Amino acid sequence: MNAKTNRNDLCPCGSGKKYKQCCQAREQQTSNTQLLNSVPELFKQALKLLDAGKLDKAEEIYQRILTISPKHTETLYQLGKLVLKSGRAELAINLLRKAIQLEPSSLHYSSLAYALTLNAQHEEAIVYYHKAIALNPGDSTIYNNLGLQLSTIHRYGEAIFFLQKSIALNPRQDAALGNLAICLMRQGHYNEAINYFLKAIKINPAIALYYHNLLFCLCFDREAFANHYIKEARRLDVLLNSRASPYRQWTNATHAFGQPLRVGLVTGDLRNHPVGFFLESIAAHLDPSKIQFVAYSTQSYEDSLTARIKPHFFQWTPIANFSDQQAAQKIHDDGIHILIDLAGHTADNKLSVFAWRPAPVQVSWLGYFASTGLSCMDYFIADPMSVPQANMSHFTETVRYLPHTRLCFTPPANDINQDVSPLPAIKNGFVTFGCFQSSSKINHKMITLWAAILKECPTSHLLFKNHSLKDSFSKQELINKLAAADIPIERITLEEGSSRDQYLAAYDRVDFMLDTFPFPGGTTTCEALWMGVPTLTLSGMTLLERQGMSMLHCVGLDEWIAIDETDYINKAVYFAKHKETLSQLRITLRQTMLVSPLVDAVHFSKDFENLLFSLWRETHDNPL
Numbered sequence: 181m182n183a184k185t186n187r188n189d190l191c192p193c194g195s196g197k198k199y200k201q202c203c204q205a206r207e208q209q210t211s212n213t214q215l216l217n218s219v220p221e222l223f224k225q226a227l228k229l230l231d232a233g234k235l236d237k238a239e240e241i242y243q244r245i246l247t248i249s250p251k252h253t254e255t256l257y258q259l260g261k262l263v264l265k266s267g268r269a270e271l272a273i274n275l276l277r278k279a280i281q282l283e284p285s286s287l288h289y290s291s292l293a294y295a296l297t298l299n300a301q302h303e304e305a306i307v308y309y310h311k312a313i314a315l316n317p318g319d320s321t322i323y324n325n326l327g328l329q330l331s332t333i334h335r336y337g338e339a340i341f342f343l344q345k346s347i348a349l350n351p352r353q354d355a356a357l358g359n360l361a362i363c364l365m366r367q368g369h370y371n372e373a374i375n376y377f378l379k380a381i382k383i384n385p386a387i388a389l390y391y392h393n394l395l396f397c398l399c400f401d402r403e404a405f406a407n408h409y410i411k412e413a414r415r416l417d418v419l420l421n422s423r424a425s426p427y428r429q430w431t432n433a434t435h436a437f438g439q440p441l442r443v444g445l446v447t448g449d450l451r452n453h454p455v456g457f458f459l460e461s462i463a464a465h466l467d468p469s470k471i472q473f474v475a476y477s478t479q480s481y482e483d484s485l486t487a488r489i490k491p492h493f494f495q496w497t498p499i500a501n502f503s504d505q506q507a508a509q510k511i512h513d514d515g516i517h518i519l520i521d522l523a524g525h526t527a528d529n530k531l532s533v534f535a536w537r538p539a540p541v542q543v544s545w546l547g548y549f550a551s552t553g554l555s556c557m558d559y560f561i562a563d564p565m566s567v568p569q570a571n572m573s574h575f576t577e578t579v580r581y582l583p584h585t586r587l588c589f590t591p592p593a594n595d596i597n598q599d600v601s602p603l604p605a606i607k608n609g610f611v612t613f614g615c616f617q618s619s620s621k622i623n624h625k626m627i628t629l630w631a632a633i634l635k636e637c638p639t640s641h642l643l644f645k646n647h648s649l650k651d652s653f654s655k656q657e658l659i660n661k662l663a664a665a666d667i668p669i670e671r672i673t674l675e676e677g678s679s680r681d682q683y684l685a686a687y688d689r690v691d692f693m694l695d696t697f698p699f700p701g702g703t704t705t706c707e708a709l710w711m712g713v714p715t716l717t718l719s720g721m722t723l724l725e726r727q728g729m730s731m732l733h734c735v736g737l738d739e740w741i742a743i744d745e746t747d748y749i750n751k752a753v754y755f756a757k758h759k760e761t762l763s764q765l766r767i768t769l770r771q772t773m774l775v776s777p778l779v780d781a782v783h784f785s786k787d788f789e790n791l792l793f794s795l796w797r798e799t800h801d802n803p804l
Contacts, residue, residue: 222248223255235262253282261291269299286316290325302333320349324356327363336363337653354384362393367654368620370400388532391416392525399550399724400699410576413553420554424504424535432515433540435800440472441792442494444516444539447547448479448528452680454703455522455547456485461590461781462788463492470789474514476507478528484593499530508536517541518792521557524548541799544577545586549724551575559795562586566723566730574722582791584777585734588784589706591774596681600712600770601688603763610639611756614690614713616683616704619648619658621696629745630694631665633752640671640756642694645686647677687711691762692755700728709735709773712766716752718742734778735769 222245229238242259245252260275276292289312296305309326316322323346330339340363346356361376377394380387391412398409435441449455463473472494479500490496495514499507507530511519519539523529524547534542534556544552545561552560553576560567560577563586572579592598605611613633615622622644634640648654655674662672677683684707693708695701695717701708705715705728717728719741729741740755742748755762773779 223252226255226258230258230262235265238262251282253279256282257288257291260295264295264298269295273299273301284311284315286312286319286322289315290322293329294325297329297332302329305329318349320346320353320356323349324353324359327356328359331359331363331366333650334366334647335651335653336367336648337651337657339363340367340653352383354380354387354390357383358387358390358393361397365393365397365400366618366620366648367657368623370397371404373397374401374404385415386419388416388419391419392529392531395525395550395553399722402698402721402725405550405722409550410553413551413576417554417556420532420535421556423532424508424537426535426537426556427508427512428537430512430515430540432513433517434515435517435796440468440470441517441796442472442474442515443792444474444476444511444514444519445522446476446478446499446519446530446533447522448477448481448500449522449547450475450477450486450489451481451483452485456489457590457703457706458546458587459522459590460485460489461779462588462785463489465781465785466492467785467789468494471792474516476511476530478523478530488593499533500528504530504532504536507533508538511538512536517796518543520545521552522547524550524552541795543795549727550722551577558799561791562723563730565733566726571721571723580791580795582784582787584787585730585784587702587731587778588781589703589710589779590781591710591779592680592684592707596684598684598711600766603691603759603766604689605691605759606763610641611637611691611759612641612643612689613752613756614643614645614687614693614708615696616645616686616693616708617696617699617701618646619654621699622658622661623696624661625745626694626696627661627665627667629748631662631667632749633694633756634667634671636749636753637756641673642667642671643673643675643686643690645675645677645683649674650676683707684711687713691759692716694752695728698722698725700725702727702731705731706778709769709778712769714740714755714762714765714769716740716742716748716755718745718748731778735773735776 222241226238226241229241239259239262242255245255256275256279260272260279264272272295273292276288276295280288280292289308293305293308293312296308306326306329309322309329312322323342327339327343327346330342340360343356343360343363346353347360357376357380361373361380364376365373374394374397377390377397380390381394394412395409398404398412447455466473473492474495475493475497477498480498497510499510502510516539518541520543521531521534522545524544526548531552531554534554537556542557543559543561544557551574557577560575560579561582562579563582563584566586567579630642634642659669663669687708690713692713693715695705695715697718698720700717701715708715714737715728715732717732717740719729720726732738732740742751777784
């Protein structure tokens, strides 16, 4: 056939028809059929490439298939999952929506819901999980994923309902057991949570996350902490060590006189988070000729605080997508002298990297309130008030002291209104107590104490504010607890959490705070003090229980530290009756705080520098 035959010419085959209506049409149909017939083989090739980890090559083939067959549902689904792995959530959502239009299956609904979750479209994700359940009500995994999604947005009561359904369908589903334990823990049901974490570990003892969560939970029960914490930490220690090949030499981490120490910080919280709030001013005041901070961020999310703090770091490496070995190799190659964990057993921790011993000196500080319990951790930084000599047996690490406080609070950024208001009791004619702690910290003991205080102060009110109160189940549960203690609901105000500026403004309506126990406030206490609002705290034995005590001591408010429950009630009643004293304290408290060790970053940073060099000398007998 002549290649130059025009589409409108008579076909050379002699049919009498135009070429475009005859042989060209048949050739095109044959070509299309051949292409369509090639799709199954192309799809198999793509799956093999996926299995081999060659994601880019697999994506190319999936795109080729969609060029041939735009409605190939399984390719839309597989490509959606693939691009989601590389962080392209919007594209994944579009591909999965197309797959659903062609085939509305439970699997496709679940995958779309997951993609929406990663794109922070939480409410829509919940809708699609419900659609998936409607099509496949016997799939325990979907109930688990829905429960996890609900817990992410603090709807713990609903989350517990679906997680329990998941476990009823599959009692040995360790993921659902672990997620249920987290929800129970966040509602303050620590004993139940501990039992579910232990069940998850028994089913799947290879998941380190269950141990981290269990250890965190054990801190809230004094008896459980004393009897089980170190034992469970040692089980995790064995697991992490079995997966690591520790470095024995650190040739890049040599140190000569006059050179700065390279100090690595491992955390996912270099953002608007308590760790970020306490670290920001320290990083700004360290002498870079003595200490070089190097960040190893365990999550990719960044915000305004990240932008402010980054310039104070010598180097910044995101390791969220690194394997433990890759992260350890990077830290080792960077020649880090002292590696500091700022997370402990909290979210996004990388304690598993410390098991590789990528640095010659490894330290736990700031972001956790107990021992890591791990053999790879050399030191724990504390202060004499939070960890007295008698309590050092709570730690597997060697405890070393900063002289005044282990924490240094950074005042809120200037873009937030933070004017101190007059004492509200003067205008109201009654005292308003406040508790802005998470509902998980509000236990039966505290409610009983608060009921006694409200009874002694019959005109007083109590304002609660936290993110947990967004969940109608959690809110109702708190109301029921208060009612069971005979606290009249008309004397209670319940508010959801809010943005930080609105949160700080809420202190304008509080005369003083009532701290929780055994988990007192940290950032909340500092923010209250900054707004001129003192906190009444109850002292205890562990570092966690003594956190409020240590901070109040730093700002000279020792009279606000109760030694026992009776003292807590008596002090609350006393302060409530002395409004002029409260009013004067409100006026002067911020200035007192500014010159105290709790906020004085200049002196804290100098103490911190000295301690780090001391730790280096203890390990390496170098003349510095």
